[in-house]
Structure formats: structure tokens, C-alpha cells
Amino acid sequence: MKxxxxxxxxxxxxxxxxxxxxxxxIEVRVVDVDSDRIAAWNSExxxxxxxxxxxxxxxxRGRNLFFSTDVDGAIRDxxxxxxxxxxxxxxxxxxxxRAADLRFxxxxxxxxxxxxxxxxxxxxxxxxxxxxxxxxxxxLHGTNSRNGFQILSNPEFLxxxxxxxxxxxPDRVLxxxxxxxxxxxxxxEKLVSIYAQWIPxxxxxxxxxxxxxxxxxxxNAFLAQRISSINSISAVCxxxxxxxxxxxxxxxxxxxxxxxxxxxxxxxxxxxxxxxILNLVYLCDYFGLPEVAQYWEQVVRMNDxxxxxxxxxxxxxxxxxxxxxxxxxxxxxxxxxxNDTRESPAIDICRALLEEKAGLSIYxxxxxxxxxxxxxxxxxxxxxxxxxxxxxxxVASDPYQAADGAHALVVxxxxxxxVRLDYDxxxxxxxxxxxxxxxxxxxxxxxxRQIGFxxxxxxx
Ligand code: UDX
Ligand code: UDX
Numbered sequence: 263m264k265x266x267x268x269x270x271x272x273x274x275x276x277x278x279x280x281x282x283x284x285x286x287x288i289e290v291r292v293v294d295v296d297s298d299r300i301a302a303w304n305s306e307x308x309x310x311x312x313x314x315x316x317x318x319x320x321x322x323r324g325r326n327l328f329f330s331t332d333v334d335g336a337i338r339d340x341x342x343x344x345x346x347x348x349x350x351x352x353x354x355x356x357x358x359x360r361a362a363d364l365r366f367x368x369x370x371x372x373x374x375x376x377x378x379x380x381x382x383x384x385x386x387x388x389x390x391x392x393x394x395x396x397x398x399x400x401x402l403h404g405t406n407s408r409n410g411f412q413i414l415s416n417p418e419f420l421x422x423x424x425x426x427x428x429x430x431x432p433d434r435v436l437x438x439x440x441x442x443x444x445x446x447x448x449x450x451e452k453l454v455s456i457y458a459q460w461i462p463x464x465x466x467x468x469x470x471x472x473x474x475x476x477x478x479x480x481x482n483a484f485l486a487q488r489i490s491s492i493n494s495i496s497a498v499c500x501x502x503x504x505x506x507x508x509x510x511x512x513x514x515x516x517x518x519x520x521x522x523x524x525x526x527x528x529x530x531x532x533x534x535x536x537x538x539i540l541n542l543v544y545l546c547d548y549f550g551l552p553e554v555a556q557y558w559e560q561v562v563r564m565n566d567x568x569x570x571x572x573x574x575x576x577x578x579x580x581x582x583x584x585x586x587x588x589x590x591x592x593x594x595x596x597x598x599x600x601n602d603t604r605e606s607p608a609i610d611i612c613r614a615l616l617e618e619k620a621g622l623s624i625y626x627x628x629x630x631x632x633x634x635x636x637x638x639x640x641x642x643x644x645x646x647x648x649x650x651x652x653x654x655x656x657v658a659s660d661p662y663q664a665a666d667g668a669h670a671l672v673v674x675x676x677x678x679x680x681v682r683l684d685y686d687x688x689x690x691x692x693x694x695x696x697x698x699x700x701x702x703x704x705x706x707x708x709x710x711r712q713i714g715f716x717x718x719x720x721x722x
Contacts, residue, residue: 263288265456266336267344268370270294270303270329272310272425272533272602273387273418274346276318280429282327283318284460291328291336303329311601311628314426337377342453344416345370345398346387351537360544362391362537371398375405383412383449389482389534390415391541392475395438412449414439415471417478422532423599435466438474479542483558486535488523490564496526496721497571506721507703526720528611528674528701529569531596533604536562569607572720573614576699579718580669585619588693590668592661593675593702594626594634601628608674609637611701616654623656625664627677631657662688670697671715676704689713 267278270292282290294300302309304323308316319327330336337343347366352358367388374384384402386395395413402411415438420428435457440446454466469477496506506526514521530536539562546555577584596606603609612622616638624634634657658664661680665671665688673680681704689696698710698717710717 263342264291264340265289265342265344266291266293266340267346267387268293268333268336268373269344269346269348269388270296270299270309271346271348272312272422272600273420274344275303275308275310276312276315276420276425277346277387277418277429278344279315279319279322279327280426281456282322282325284430285456286322286326288456289326289328290322291330291332291340293330293333293336295331295333297331300329300331311599312422312425313599318426333373334377337374337382338379340382342383342385342456343374344385344387346418348533349388349390349537351540357544360540360547362389362541362544364390364394364397367394367398368401371401372405374411375402378406378409378411381410381412383414383452385414385416385453386475387416387418389417389478389538389541390475391545392472392479395471395475410445412439412445413471414449414453415474416453417474419478419481422602423597430460432461432465435461436474436477437466437468438471439468440471441468479538479545482534482538483542483561485523486530486539486565487558487561489525489527489530490561490568492524492526493529493568493720494564496568499721504721509721526703527568527607527676528572528720529565529607531605531607531609533602536565536605566610569610570614572699572701573611573618575718576615576670576672576697577618579697579699579716583618584615584669586621587669588621588623588667589615590658590661590664590671591622591624592626592664592671592673592680593677594624594629594637595675598675598677601630601633603629603633603637606637606675607701611672611674612638612655619654621654621656623658623664623668625658625661626675627679662691666691667693669693670699673698673700673702673705676702680704685710685713685715689715 265288267274274292278290278292299309347370349362352361352363395415399413417436437450437453439450441450450468457466492510499506510524513519514524539558543555543559594608595603638655661683695716698715700719703719707717707719
């Protein structure tokens with residue numbers, strides 16, 4: 263069997279590498295229009311940092327896993343085509359800042375219709391608004407009536423940083439299709455049989471297409487809601503003297519609530535949560551359900567507020583001004599164990615501090631200098647002032663250099679190495695009073711205070 267995936271990003275790359283690794287009998291091609299990205303997939307330094315990924319790619323690459331820019335060739339030769347192109351939130355026109363921009367998905371569908379010479383199974387991997395499969399189907403059948411196309415929804419639930427573990431041993435795989443007709447059923451079965459090569463059958467769920475599409479949005483909305491819920495309580499903790507970590511632990515022990523996704527933080531980030539919730543909000547508005555739309559939108563608002571609250575607290579504590587003070591920023595990726603910075607809370611927090619004229623010295627173990635600079639470069643209409651603030655942004659090559667001469671330490675990502683730093687040494691190199699703001703609650707507050715830091719965390 264030959265299969266391919268259009269889009270060699272954080273989702274397409276690791277997912278296809280795992281399929282190739284687990285299914286030596288299947289030839290897997292991953293194609294992308296971005297030739298630099300493909301070159302990186304074929305090099306020693308993969309474009310995506312993900313623990314365990316190098317190993318999986320090395321085992322399969324050249325054997326039955328191939329990366330190339332030959333999109334048409336891959337489409338032509340493949341029986342199953344996964345679509346994993348990006349679906350950013352629209353920044354223009356109708357539904358701006360809410361609806362998903364589907365132009366890449368549509369372009370991909372049109373390409374498939376043009377190039378296909380025999381029946382294809384098209385699998386949506388990108389997270390899409392509900393009923394997108396229907397649009398893809400109409401484009402395919404409208405443009406190419408010679409061949410049969412089956413459209414399946416197969417949303418990805420991997421979380422970055424743990425992608426390999428999630429792909430190897432997922433809680434569930436979800437496949438949506440139209441099992442009411444024989445061809446639809448056969449297509450679903452074909453995709454099931456791929457995953458069944460390493461995943462127990464009872465974890466492979468099949469539903470109708472719309473349930474599958476909606477389940478992805480709902481799963482992410484529920485996960486993000488838990489974070490916004492605990493973050494809202496973190497503000498109450500700060501006001502009352504309760505400790506949010508103790509509260510989270512206590513409620514998580516209730517098996518009905520469970521312990522996961524209750525880590526209070528500077529706010530959630532990543533390419534999916536905000537985008538998927540806004541998708542859901544747009545959908546609800548579209549279907550005349552404004553109450554439901556507002557209910558979910560509040561999860562995003564709470565997150566924005568949490569980020570704002572954190573940067574405001576820093577300014578307030580530093581005697582109401584951070585102008586020309588050096589702040590050491592530890593962590594820039596949206597979570598640990600990834601080099602991804604999309605929607606990272608660090609971006610908004612750094613921007614807010616730059617607006618206050620702070621000087622930032624940023625260190626992240628995996629994010630490149632160029633990526634940090636690009637993340638903070640002015641976005642049209644957001645902040646004109648950051649343009650002139652470029653000289654205020656320094657990227658440090660180690661955490662000690664970042665902290666040297668700083669007024670405050672600001673932890674924005676929960677990288678393990680930050681827990682093990684020599685805080686004595688850091689304290690000695692900083693200005694007095696030396697402040698520490700732990701936006702991830704990973705540092706030992708009492709130890710920091712003993713050293714001499716004036717130290718703050720979330721929800722304490
Ligand atoms: C993307 C979506 O953002 C997410 O909603 C979905 O769940 C999975 O796909 P990700 O893999 O993280 O997630 O995106 P990204 O890393 O941006 O990769 C997308 C790739 O598609 C890029 O490398 C881009 O060059 C490629 N692409 C985009 C094409 O090959 N053709 C196109 O027409 C558009
Ligand atoms: C998420 C979903 O978990 C995954 O199933 C889906 O396929 C894509 O979106 P991802 O965005 O990669 O995955 O990471 P996730 O682990 O969900 O973290 C998202 C954000 O929430 C991060 O910024 C993280 O730091 C934050 N977070 C997570 C918290 O602030 N507290 C928590 O308790 C958990």
C-alpha cells in the first residue's frame with residue numbers, strides 16, 4: 263500500500279513517521295510545498311524538536327518513509343492521502359479572528375482533484391470546522407467526476423512534547439466516515455487496518471464524519487477550559503491566601519475530576535487551543551447559538567486575562583516601572599520539550615513588558631534566536647512601539663548570561679532544566695532587590711526566599 267501526507271509540519275511529520283515505523287509494509291511519502299522544511303526532514307537536524315522523534319525517523323527514513331516536495335507525484339501514486347496543512351485563524355474579511363482560514367485545505371483538495379487518476383481516500387488530519395469534509399467532498403467530486411473519492415475525518419490528538427508517546431500508545435484513535443454506504447465503510451476499514459497494526463482495536467473509534475470533526479474541537483475546548491478554570495481560581499488564591507497547587511491537588515484527588523490539566527500557569531498557548539475554541543465559537547454563532555458561543559469564548563478571554571495579569575503583577579511589584587530594567591526571561595516555547603512558539607504565552611507577556619520599556623534577555627533551550635525575534639517582531643496593528651524596541655530584546659545563550667545584572671527572573675516555560683539551575687549563583691549576579699516570578703510554579707519558593715529572592719508564583 264502507498265499512502266502520503268500533504269503538510270510536513272508538527273502534526274504531519276511525526277504522525278507519518280510513526281505510521282511508517284510501525285507499518286514497514288506501507289510506503290509513506292510526506293510532501294510539503296516548503297522546500298526548506300523538506301530539506302530539514304531529510305537532514306540530521308529535523309525541523310521539529312520532539313523527544314524520541316529522531317529515533318523513529320531514522321529507523322524508517324529511506325526504508326518506507328520519504329520526504330519530498332513532489333506533491334503531485336505523491337498524490338498520483340497514493341491510495342490514501344492525509345491532509346495536514348495548516349488552518350490558521352482568519353485575519354481578514356468575514357469571520358476575521360474567529361473562523362478558520364481554509365484556503366490551504368481547499369487548495370489541497372483542488373490539487374488532489376486535478377491530479378488523481380483513480381479513486382482516492384482523503385483523510386482530514388488538520389483540525390477543521392465541522393462539516394468541512396462535506397466541502398472537500400464537493401470540491402473533489404465537482405472538479406473530478408471521473409473518480410470516486412472517500413473523505414474521512416481522522417483528527418490528531420497528539421500533544422507536542424509527548425507526540426511520540428501519544429502516537430505510539432494513544433488513548434484513542436478517532437475515525438469519522440460515512441459507513442452507511444459500502445464504499446464509505448470500506449474506506450473506514452482501510453484506515454482502521456493501518457492503525458490496528460499497533461493499536462488495540464477497542465481504542466480505534468469510528469463515528470460519523472461530523473461527530474469526529476466536532477469531537478476534536480470539543481476535546482480541545484474541554485482541556486483548555488480546565489486550564490482557564492484553575493487559572494481563574496489562581497487569582498482567587500492570590501487574593502485570599504489559598505495556594506492554587508494545593509487546591510488543584512485536592513480537587514484532582516476526586517476521581518470524577520481527575521488530576522490532569524490542572525496546572526495553573528501564565529496561560530495556555532499552542533497552535534490548537536485558541537484556534538479550535540474560536541472555531542467552535544464561530545460555528546455556534548453561525549448556527550444561531552450565541553449563548554453557547556459566549557460560554558466557550560470566555561475560556562479564551564480568561565486566558566488573555568491571565569497573561570495580562572501576570573505582566574501587570576511584574577510591573578507593579580517592580581515599583582510600578584520596568585523601564586530600562588533588565589528582565590531575564592526563562593523559556594519562550596509554549597510548553598516544555600518543544601521548539602514550537604505558536605501562540606506561546608511568552609509572546610504576549612514579553613510584548614507587554616516591552617510596551618513598558620523593559621529590556622529583555624531571553625533564554626530558551628530549544629527556540630532559536632531568529633524564532634524569538636520573529637515572535638516579537640511587530641504585528642500590524644498590534645504594537646507599533648515594539649518595532650523601535652528591537653534593541654531591548656537580547657537572546658542569551660545560557661540562563662546565567664540571561665540573569666546577569668537583571669532585576670528580575672521571569673519563568674515562562676516549565677523546562678526541566680530551569681528547576682535544576684544554581685539559583686545561588688544567579689542571585690549573586692543580579693541587581694538588588696532580586697525578584698523572581700515563576701509563571702509555571704516549578705521552582706521551590708521557600709528555597710528562593712532563603713537565598714534572598716523576593717519571589718512570586720501563580721496563585722500563591
Ligand atoms: C496543522 C494545523 O495547524 C492543525 O490545525 C492541524 O491539526 C494539523 O495541521 P501543524 O502540523 O502543527 O498543524 O502545522 P504546520 O507545522 O504549520 O505544518 C503545516 C505544513 O503544511 C507546513 O509545512 C506548510 O508548508 C504545509 N503546506 C501548507 C503545504 O504543504 N501546502 C499548502 O498548501 C499549505
Ligand atoms: C493540545 C491537545 O492536548 C492535543 O490533544 C491536541 O491534539 C492539540 O492541542 P498541545 O497544544 O500540543 O496539544 O499541548 P498541551 O499539552 O495540550 O498544552 C497546551 C497549553 O496548555 C500549553 O501552553 C501548556 O503549557 C498549557 N497547560 C497545559 C497549562 O497551562 N496547564 C496544564 O495543566 C496543562
